[in-house]
Amino acid sequence: MNxxxxxxxxxxxxxxxxxxxxxxxxxxxxxxxRPAGVTGEFPCGNRDWDDAVLKMFDEEISRDIYxxxxxxxxxxxxxxxxxxxxxxxxxxSEFSPEVLKKKAENGDNFATQFLSVFVPYESKEEARKIYPxxxxxxxxxxxxxxxxxxxxxLSDCKLCTDYENRPQICRxxxxxxxxxxxxxxxxxEWKKEVEPVALLCHxxxxxxxxxxxxxxxxxxx
Numbered sequence: 001m002n003x004x005x006x007x008x009x010x011x012x013x014x015x016x017x018x019x020x021x022x023x024x025x026x027x028x029x030x031x032x033x034r035p036a037g038v039t040g041e042f043p044c045g046n047r048d049w050d051d052a053v054l055k056m057f058d059e060e061i062s063r064d065i066y067x068x069x070x071x072x073x074x075x076x077x078x079x080x081x082x083x084x085x086x087x088x089x090x091x092x093s094e095f096s097p098e099v100l101k102k103k104a105e106n107g108d109n110f111a112t113q114f115l116s117v118f119v120p121y122e123s124k125e126e127a128r129k130i131y132p133x134x135x136x137x138x139x140x141x142x143x144x145x146x147x148x149x150x151x152x153x154l155s156d157c158k159l160c161t162d163y164e165n166r167p168q169i170c171r172x173x174x175x176x177x178x179x180x181x182x183x184x185x186x187x188x189e190w191k192k193e194v195e196p197v198a199l200l201c202h203x204x205x206x207x208x209x210x211x212x213x214x215x216x217x218x219x220x221x
Contacts, residue, residue, distance in 0.1 A: 004137035004180065015199050022203040026211070029056060042211075043218045050215055057208045065201045072177060072194045072201075082186035085158040087173055090130045091118045091149040092138075113167040118149035131182060178202065 030042050033052040043050055093100065095111070097120045103111035121127045127148035128135045138146050153161045160166060174181060177191045177198040185191075 004133045005140045008137060008141060008180075011195075011199075014196075015203065018196070018199045019203040019206070022200065023207055026061070026204070026207050030211075043215045045218065053211070054215070057212065061204055061208055065204055068197055068201050072198060073175070075194060076174075076177075076187065076190050079187050079190045082184070083158045084182065084184035084186070085154060086131055086182050086185060088151040088154045088158075088160070090127055090134065091151070093147050093149065094144060096145075096147050110169065113169045114149075116167055117151050117153070117170060119152055121148045121150060124148060134180060134182070137180070 030053050033049060033056060034042075035046060035048050035052075038044065038046045038049055042053065091114070093114065095103065097115075100111045100115055104115055124135065127150075130150075151160075155161050160170075174185075174187050174191070177194045179191070181188050181191050
């Protein structure tokens with residue numbers, strides 16, 4: 001088993017490089033839309049420029065990201081679960097059982113589905129037995145509290161005893177190739193193959209959201 005902390009650090013390094021290149025590319029495309037005679041950094045209060053950039057974000061970059069993400073999810077169908085059961089035995093959440101329950105009561109669909117499947121471990125040490133490398137990685141890199149859960153419907157043969165009624169979160173997992181997956185997972189190779197494109201999409205989304213917020217802040221001020 002590869003050291004997950006090393007893998008995470010490697011992923012962060014890759015993302016920083018991809019983010020830098022994406023930021024340069026988007027900045028270049030913004031400059032190409034600069035109206036004649038307009039000076040200063042973007043945004044500078046020129047509505048024509050702002051509107052052109054926002055249109056480019058929504059109709060070009062966001063569209064391309066959506067298409068790429070759909071291709072990533074479609075390619076996922078080429079892979080399948082091999083019953084390692086890690087996702088059933090070790091689900092993590094930033095929310096405590098009490099908070100999840102309150103969110104479910106307030107109509108949060110994900111919290112409702114999550115609580116219909118998972119119950120909390122009594123302690124972190126119980127969870128550590130399932131995937132010690134993952135627990136260590138979280139301890140080394142995550143400052144916030146993480147809560148660990150498991151599905152009580154798993155049989156000794158690592159089969160779901162209520163498979164036909166499993167909720168959508170189980171059917172869709174993993175729906176993000178940037179999730180941490182063990183090498184034993186049947187979708188691990190999918191993650192490895194599409195990860196560079198997923199990182200690119202993620203960086204593009206972050207950057208356009210940054211610019212959109214910057215435009216809003218400019219006019220608020």
